[in-house]
Amino acid sequence: MNGAGFLPGADANRPPAPGDLALPVAGHKLLTGPDGAFPRIGELPDRADWVPVGTLDGVPAWAADVADTEALPGDWQSWRRLAAHLPEPLATLAGRALAVITWRRTHRWCGACRAELADVPGETARRCPGCQLYVPLRLSAAVLVAITRPGPAGRSAPAGRAASASRPAELLLVRHSYGPTGLWALVAGFVEAGETLEAAAHREVREEVGLALDRVAYFGSQPWAMSGPGTLLTGFTATAADPNAEPVVDGRELTEARWFPLDALPAELPPAYSISRWLIDAVAAS
Numbered sequence: 375m376n377g378a379g380f381l382p383g384a385d386a387n388r389p390p391a392p393g394d395l396a397l398p399v400a401g402h403k404l405l406t407g408p409d410g411a412f413p414r415i416g417e418l419p420d421r422a423d424w425v426p427v428g429t430l431d432g433v434p435a436w437a438a439d440v441a442d443t444e445a446l447p448g449d450w451q452s453w454r455r456l457a458a459h460l461p462e463p464l465a466t467l468a469g470r471a472l473a474v475i476t477w478r479r480t481h482r483w484c485g486a487c488r489a490e491l492a493d494v495p496g497e498t499a500r501r502c503p504g505c506q507l508y509v510p511l512r513l514s515a516a517v518l519v520a521i522t523r524p525g526p527a528g529r530s531a532p533a534g535r536a537a538s539a540s541r542p543a544e545l546l547l548v549r550h551s552y553g554p555t556g557l558w559a560l561v562a563g564f565v566e567a568g569e570t571l572e573a574a575a576h577r578e579v580r581e582e583v584g585l586a587l588d589r590v591a592y593f594g595s596q597p598w599a600m601s602g603p604g605t606l607l608t609g610f611t612a613t614a615a616d617p618n619a620e621p622v623v624d625g626r627e628l629t630e631a632r633w634f635p636l637d638a639l640p641a642e643l644p645p646a647y648s649i650s651r652w653l654i655d656a657v658a659a660s
């Protein structure tokens with residue numbers, strides 16, 4: 375079967391062919407062709423270091439580590455920019471090429487005995503010829519949590535006095551002290567060893583804004599090419615256990631945390647290609 379869409383893989387059943395997709399990577403940038411999509415192998419100078427990264431609609435795709443953007447003239451773009459304008463699954467393919475090349479560049483030597491690692495054919499993995507240590511491209515899991523609470527009428531109507539107007543529910547958004555600091559984003563963090571995704575969601579929210587959660591529910595996931603070679607973002611929805619509790623920011627990771635009515639969310643939200651935004655949009659539409 376010629377798989378439709380993008381299928382990640384590491385099999386090189388044959389050498390790169392002129393019509394195959396080529397994804398040269400220099401640092402954090404990828405080369406794009408004149409039409410904004412990826413060039414073909416036959417359009418680029420010959421090189422021997424193509425690494426298989428999968429197939430797109432059955433067409434093999436190859437990545438290569440290019441020393442710098444000067445070495446290969448063309449339109450070099452960050453994954454962030456590519457993800458903003460390329461349709462899926464092209465952005466995912468670009469993310470995998472960036473992840474694989476970054477991993478290869480940062481996992482060259484055995485961490486146990488310092489020998490040079492060797493590629494394991496057919497896998498995105500290396501093995502130490504000295505001590506047999508197996509070094510796959512490992513994923514780091516991170517959680518993002520969209521926390522809601524009822525609107526003012528729903529959470530604190532005094533006894534005996536009916537709430538006259540039903541105000542919309544509210545979503546907790548935070549501002550980080552690093553990265554794009556102007557964005558209103560979701561509470562997020564990496565999963566610790568020995569922790570489930572759900573436990574990480576509870577812990578990150580408790581640590582970063584001091585809130586307890588109810589009804590934590592899985593929403594979806596997204597491979598993310600920006601933070602290291604293999605990050606998998608997982609999204610959750612949850613409600614605040616105490617609807618009247620206010621967030622308290624830790625002051626280190628976060629500078630601000632605020633409840634926003636779902637019909638009055640701020641304009642400075644995460645980009646449309648991110649699971650953060652998918653979560654926020656889904657909650658706002660519910």
Ligand SMILES: [Zn+2]
Pocket residue numbers: 484485486487488489502503504505506507
């Ligand atoms: Zn070793």
